[in-house]
Amino acid sequence: MTTDTSQYLGRQGADWWRGAVIYQIYPRSFMDASGDGIGDLQGVIDRLDYIASLNVDAIWLSPFFTSPMLDFGYDVSDYRDVDPMFGTLADFDRLVEAAHARGLKVTIDQVLSHTSDAHAWFQESRESRDNPKGDWYVWADPRPDGAPPTNWQAIFGGSAWQWDTRRCQYYLHNFLVEQPDLNFRNPEVVEAILGEVRFWLERGVDGFRLDAVNFCTHGELKDNPPREDIPEGFIGVRPDNPYGYQQHLYDKTQPENLAFLERLRALLDEYPGTTSVGEVGDDDSLGVMAEYSKGGKRLHMAYSFDLLGERHDPEYLRGILTEMEARIEDGWPCWALGNHDVTRLATRWDAEDDAAKLRLYLAFLLTQRGSICLYQGEELGLSEAELSFEQLVDPAGITFWPAYKGRDGCRTPMPWKADAPHGGFSRGASWLPVPDEHLGLAVDQQDREPDSLLNATRDFLAFRRTQPALVKGDIAYHPVRDEVLCLERCHPSSAPGERLLVALNFAGELRELPAPRAARAFDDAPAMVNGHWQGGTLTLPAYGIAIARCPQSDQEDSSWDI
Structure with missing residues (x-):
């Protein structure tokens, strides 16, 4: 097209x-x-x-x-x-x-x-506590027993604090040891x-x-509390990574x-x-x-x-x-x-x-x-x-x-x-x-x-690109019905009083749903839009897609009410 x-x-x-x-x-x-x-x-x-x-x-x-x-x-x-x-x-x-x-x-x-530890800013910052860039990264003293300042964990594993012998302080790295965190304070x-x-x-x-x-x-240098449940998620939030064991309130x-x-x-x-x-x-x-x-x-x-x-x-x-x-x-x-x-x-x-x-x-x-x-x-x-x-x-x-x-x-x-x-x-x-x-x-x-x-x-x-409602329009969702997700989009620059109806069949088999009788399929819709609107019924093949125009005033079928 x-x-x-x-x-x-x-x-x-x-x-x-x-x-x-x-x-x-x-x-x-x-x-x-x-x-x-x-x-x-x-x-x-x-x-x-x-x-x-x-x-x-x-x-x-x-x-x-x-x-x-x-x-x-x-x-x-x-x-x-x-x-x-x-x-x-x-x-x-x-x-x-x-x-x-x-x-x-x-x-x-x-x-x-954060930057690389090879960045000139960090190279200068780590030289001493009182150099011009000494406070450009997040540095902190150890606890009395020499342990890191907090229990914060890095996404890529281990403590989020790395000891530096030049300054005899820890620096913060939320990712790799070689990625020190800048001090935005x-x-x-x-x-x-x-x-x-x-x-x-x-x-x-x-x-x-x-x-x-x-x-x-970062927040106050306080320990993050533990979390009760460890969800499955992105990189660090998994049972195999201690990062996911905490509620990240302060880091x-x-x-x-x-x-x-x-x-x-x-x-x-x-x-x-x-x-x-x-x-x-x-x-x-x-x-x-x-x-x-x-x-x-x-x-x-x-x-x-x-x-x-x-x-x-x-x-x-x-x-x-x-x-x-x-x-x-x-x-x-x-x-x-x-x-x-x-x-x-x-x-x-x-x-x-x-x-x-x-x-x-x-x-x-x-x-x-x-x-x-x-x-x-x-x-x-x-x-x-x-x-x-x-x-x-x-x-x-x-x-x-x-x-x-x-x-x-x-x-x-x-x-x-x-x-x-x-x-x-x-x-x-x-x-x-x-x-x-x-x-x-x-x-x-x-x-x-x-x-x-x-x-x-x-x-x-x-x-x-030809549909203002899909690009920038408002959206409203209907209840999921038989694994079909239904939504509406509308935009002031569309045809007066018109809304777009979208139905997406997440089921591996055909679905039939009641639909507004005034719904009209697009003549120029892509071939992948394969739902069929006729006589107040929407027929969707397995994993089917349907998009139609419909007047805003046509709310006769309660299944499409918001």
Whole structure:
């Protein structure tokens, strides 16, 4: 499906981000132009036409800054330069120009809560307690018995405190030992960080994905209390990791963080049309999402890991979404079903080799109120790669093997050509292997198949662009009925008095539901929208999708009442 871009609402005005679809690129694994086995910025430039063909609105580049790469770029040693493995600042500037020429916005990862221990700031800070940057990181004296100041745990295992013999103090690291936490209670640190953000704004970026943004400030140096139940969740929140044994009351998500977010927002407001999306991980992540994005003074939007776990029954999904709607007020959510930190969607939600399920999950994501992050390879239906311990490079996987196999399985390279070495990703041996089972899902294979998941993604995204209600409209949910999730979207710029009805069948068998008689299917809906509306009945095949227009006044069937 092709769409006249003049019809596309998402790129109009400074709030282009509201309802935008942002394609996440993990540069190491996207495309290698140099042939060294590691993806690079030139590789991204070479594939921008492909990205534009998806009908997405923006790209999000995971970190490409100078780094020792112990956490693969999330340990930054120079915020203002490109690591040589990815290219140069000139390459980045060309990428921004080329993306903008194709109507794509460019957002980049910013890791603000911590740096690498190789960063010049930390190298100076650790030299003494009284040097100019002595208070730029979180330092604390030991307890009387020499133990760490608190019982706080690091997400990647062990104490969140590391002893340093130069200062005879501990420093805080919520992630790796080599990722010391900055001290956002120091005004000089805040000014310096805002300066790093401004550097990229001046280079023309359109926004930032803010990594672990609720970790920027810490609270009083008190022990976190234990938790009674250890939930299954993201990286550190698992029974095999002591991080999940605590209620994280003092080590993150502190009220002081709001003042920093307001300073950051004021900076972004100096550059109209830029945006921010914050990653938050917390016991009450929906509450943090709401607090960080509502009011128009902090982040533009935020996302959490609530849809990135294994549970995906419609009652659970509806519960997450309705709770968010009840709490966010004038804020704006961002939703994702996959990223570089979690098991691939096709595996996690039991949809390997199941095209119908993958289409359903895509439609579910793209019909919600909010902006969308789509992780590279989801449009191909890639499964989680099965890697041996010897093949792992992710520190989390190496530390917690075999209970947790880490994040390498979702980070393997994009397969571009089924018959080419390394799936066409690189001329040389790739940094992670390209699984054989991914070759049959390669871009060149799916490009030529009209009904492939890749082309279904393109078609649905093109259709979504023509529907103001799906891009920026309000939303209301109906009770789940026979495993069918039903919702409504409406927007003032739609046809007068019209609402969109969406029904998503999570059952593996046909469902029939009563529906408004006035509901009318779209003549130009994508082929994946396969529900049938007729005579007051909606028929949905297994894992079926239905979207229809309906007058606002037609509420004759109580099953569609709010």
